[in-house]
Amino acid sequence: MKFSSALISLAAAGLVQAGPVARRGDITDADILQYALTLEHLEASFYEQGLKNYTQSDFMAAGFKDSAFFTNIKMVAEDEKAHEDFLTKALSAAGVKPVERCTYSFPATDVKSFLAVGSMLEGVGVSAYLGAAAHIMNATYLSAAGSILTVEARHSAYLRAAQGEAPAAQPFDNPLDFNEVYTVASPFIASCPDSNMMLPVKAFPSLMMTGGKAMTGSMVQLMAGEGFEKMNAKDVHAAFITATGPVWASIQDKGNGKFMVTVPKGVMGQSYVVLTRGDKQATDDNIVAGPAIIEVS
Numbered sequence: 067m068k069f070s071s072a073l074i075s076l077a078a079a080g081l082v083q084a085g086p087v088a089r090r091g092d093i094t095d096a097d098i099l100q101y102a103l104t105l106e107h108l109e110a111s112f113y114e115q116g117l118k119n120y121t122q123s124d125f126m127a128a129g130f131k132d133s134a135f136f137t138n139i140k141m142v143a144e145d146e147k148a149h150e151d152f153l154t155k156a157l158s159a160a161g162v163k164p165v166e167r168c169t170y171s172f173p174a175t176d177v178k179s180f181l182a183v184g185s186m187l188e189g190v191g192v193s194a195y196l197g198a199a200a201h202i203m204n205a206t207y208l209s210a211a212g213s214i215l216t217v218e219a220r221h222s223a224y225l226r227a228a229q230g231e232a233p234a235a236q237p238f239d240n241p242l243d244f245n246e247v248y249t250v251a252s253p254f255i256a257s258c259p260d261s262n263m264m265l266p267v268k269a270f271p272s273l274m275m276t277g278g279k280a281m282t283g284s285m286v287q288l289m290a291g292e293g294f295e296k297m298n299a300k301d302v303h304a305a306f307i308t309a310t311g312p313v314w315a316s317i318q319d320k321g322n323g324k325f326m327v328t329v330p331k332g333v334m335g336q337s338y339v340v341l342t343r344g345d346k347q348a349t350d351d352n353i354v355a356g357p358a359i360i361e362v363s
């Protein structure tokens with residue numbers, strides 16, 4: 067296994083030595099590493115597939131004419147592979163059997179959709195590491211996760227800029243919790259080896275944006291998927307997840323799992339909206355669907 071010099075210094079700092087795995091609440095540091103590895107497997111597989119599917123001339127034909135662009139995308143792919151190898155090694159060193167790659171299904175059919183899905187996955191990666199940070203007990207693991215997070219954020223900025231989106235659309239990134247991340251990642255996971263440990267996470271019913279214009283003050287149409295339970299219209303609320311807590315949005319129930327939500331002030335760029343029961347909090351206890359991913363411009 068190859069490690070870059072940065073990873074070698076992390077290894078020297080003790081991450082890949084065997085050690086006890088600390089626990090906060092229900093979720094242990096080992097669970098968090100497995101969860102991170104689950105995401106890195108997905109990202110690494112995604113870029114591996116994409117770079118098999120699309121050649122440099124496909125990128126040029128799609129309008130990405132600078133040859134450095136293709137080289138940089140290959141570098142992103144290598145970073146994800148290095149993250150995957152690193153977490154695998156860290157788990158083995160902690161005496162835990164690392165989860166293996168699953169089979170995936172990505173909605174990418176050409177260079178353009180490949181870059182759009184890549185950008186979205188990088189954004190989710192940032193939100194996932196950010197949300198997990200508060201749960202990591204061991205400082206060595208925390209700085210390792212931080213060093214991955216900052217790289218994912220640069221990938222995200224690069225891919226956003228390539229698509230004409232603001233690289234850093236707002237001053238604070240949005241943290242997502244384990245179940246929220248699993249909800250947005252699970253549509254891409256077709257099946258996993260039986261030997262993989264079950265992560266202590268669950269997916270909420272899906273929520274998709276199906277129309278409208280995602281701009282401040284405009285309305286978007288959302289559709290809740292399988293498992294969404296019919297509720298009294300006045301009990302359903304919509305919250306955008308931000309670093310400083312939920313930003314509540316005005317919502318209209320259109321029936322059959324369809325909702326119209328007005329994009330509130332204070333959310334920009336890759337944003338996440340959940341439906342909740344009640345409007346006091348937006349946590350695992352009362353999320354009833356989502357998050358949906360919405361790019362607000």
Ligand SMILES: *[C@@H]1O[C@H](CO)[C@@H](O)[C@H](O)[C@H]1NC(C)=O
Pocket residue numbers: 080081082083084085086088160204205206207
């Ligand atoms: C953190 O994890 C590393 C690697 O497993 C281990 O060597 C170290 O003892 C742990 N530190 C604490 C405070 O548990």
Ligand SMILES: *[C@@H]1O[C@H](CO)[C@@H](O)[C@H](O)[C@H]1NC(C)=O
Pocket residue numbers: 112113115116119171172173174175176180
């Ligand atoms: C690559 O191509 C295969 C076969 O067409 C397709 O199933 C897969 O989704 C594509 N993956 C990406 C990331 O473009």
